[in-house]
Amino acid sequence: MSRPDRSTRALHQALPPALRDAVDDFAEHLSRVRNRSAHTVRAYVTDLVSLLDHAVRMGCVDLADLDLSVLRSWLARQRTTGAARTSLARRAASARAFSAWAHRAGLLPADVGAALASPRAHRELPTVLRADQAAALVEAPARRASLGTAPPATPRPGEAPTRQAPLGTAPPATPRPGEAPTRQAPLGTAPRSGAAEDTATVAVPLRDRVLLELLYATGVRVSEVCGLDVGDVDHARRVIRVFGKGGRERSVPYGVPAQRALDDWLRQGRPGLLGSHSGDALLLGARGGRLNPTTARQIVGGYAEAAGLPRTSPHGLRHSAATHLLEGGADLRAVQELLGHSSLASTQIYTHVSVERLRAAYRQAHPRA
Structure with missing residues (x-):
């Protein structure tokens, strides 16, 4: 049991x-x-x-x-x-x-x-990002890397949020006489020294970027993206092989931006975090093991907070991807297949999201709304 x-x-x-x-x-x-x-x-x-x-x-x-x-x-x-x-x-x-x-x-x-009858569960409409907000989120790691800073980590429930240093600055650590101030490790990394720290500083933003790109480009669940192996990526056809709920396998396409992020990660990022227990895992954590879904949620939340976006999770990116696909004219059945829903009823909630946005636009723009 x-x-x-x-x-x-x-x-x-x-x-x-x-x-x-x-x-x-x-x-x-x-x-x-x-x-x-x-x-x-x-x-x-x-x-x-x-x-x-x-x-x-x-x-x-x-x-x-x-x-x-x-x-x-x-x-x-x-x-x-x-x-x-x-x-x-x-x-x-x-x-x-x-x-x-x-x-x-x-x-x-x-x-x-x-x-046995049961009460009908009240299903709240999921919170979704606008397309420009989603783009800002997935591009945040590249901007942060260019500034040499890391996003604030999202505190766990019950924990007080840690106070963040201003953008582009390090926490005010006082070095000893004759010592240089220590560099700060990016989000999700363990303390390192020397060349190892430099490698992690380069690798982690690349890992974060490919994580965000894949979550938004494919709409996969956080457990699914963390479960990907290197061999699950078909670079020629630009699809990933995903094992979803119930062990069901599906192929999900991704776009050119995600392909670029994957290429950069596999060439310049993953080798820097690779360890003896990395195995075939595509995304790696700070100590070289497979990236944990909890850490992935903290990464997404941290970048959203740093970018001034609404509170967002990997599932929020999944909601956003599905909604933007439907708003762009995608067929509901195709979205169901991409998301790995066993029932079309699970996918139909995203049509409600689009209708609510249409109503909001109507109320704002129509003179007799």
Whole structure:
């Protein structure tokens, strides 16, 4: 079973053996048969343990005792404790998935979750950058490199933001008598010295540039871009091979600016960060390992903040890429394929974004709006 949090593990251990085995078998099914990510399996397991704990409290001693009234009671209890509509919708989906699997496996006499309704999740329109803002963001590393500065790192939740030195200046470190002031390492790098520091100073902006270019040019997820290997890039056709959710493979094209960034990174940047544990990873972190999605999010947020842009994440660049494709006349099915959405409904939200922009332009420009 995937490793849920401590409270879920405690509830799991307190379940009757038959229910506990059902949870473990369902997690195995999600992981090995459905090829779900560890994060998805952990979310489903957390929901299922909560459901079965509630069922035991209602007097269910065996899985066959689980019925629709128990499922509804569980969701109602979740709502009274303040769960959001999106959380309730996800938990209802978890219950339906488990019920369908348990019925097929012969653990339930009927698929009791098939009739379980759930509140419609409220989907907020994603925040997207304008085309000129997206261009300013992806070009920010080149401008920063020419000035010899690094963008401010985005603080983690709960941390106070660090005070940044003015543009083009170093923090006011006081050197000892006769010593030269130390150079500051770029964002995402570990402290280095001498030639290694100079190499990192050149390599990191090139890495950041290709990261931003690929995220915006292709609209891929941050986990997908960090998972790219050197061999996944087809330079001749200008496409990358991406393995998305559920292990689904797709080919995504990119443009000339991203190709230039890739060429510069592979020639002048990646060799400077290459280490014994780099493997075939395309994008590397400060210590030579594969770039971590958390670090990638900090890089995107840092450059957006430094450029004076709205708060942006890799997923925000994905939203922006999809919206700009549709506004430029791309077919919705083509955008679905590029983004790797299994359902067209997931892609249709971007048409709503475009309609909202059209309404805003209408209200601003039409004399009788």
